[in-house]
Amino acid sequence: MADTPVRKICKGCRSETVTRDAWAEWDVERQEWVLGSLFDYAFCHNCASRTQIEDVAV
Numbered sequence: 001m002a003d004t005p006v007r008k009i010c011k012g013c014r015s016e017t018v019t020r021d022a023w024a025e026w027d028v029e030r031q032e033w034v035l036g037s038l039f040d041y042a043f044c045h046n047c048a049s050r051t052q053i054e055d056v057a058v
């Protein structure tokens with residue numbers, strides 16, 4: 001875990017509307033979907049294309 005809180009932003013347009021690809025796995029005990037595997041694929045919804053995510057201090 002990072003000590004300093006960060007924002008995840010698009011390297012292209014600097015917006016925060018970025019998401020990562022992941023698998024959600026069903027948890028029977030909690031009766032909800034929980035985050036399973038997280039993949040490297042990052043998408044910026046502002047650029048509407050694949051991007052790279054950059055960490056910046058909050």
Ligand SMILES: [Zn+2]
Pocket residue numbers: 010011012013014015044045046047048051
């Ligand atoms: Zn972008």
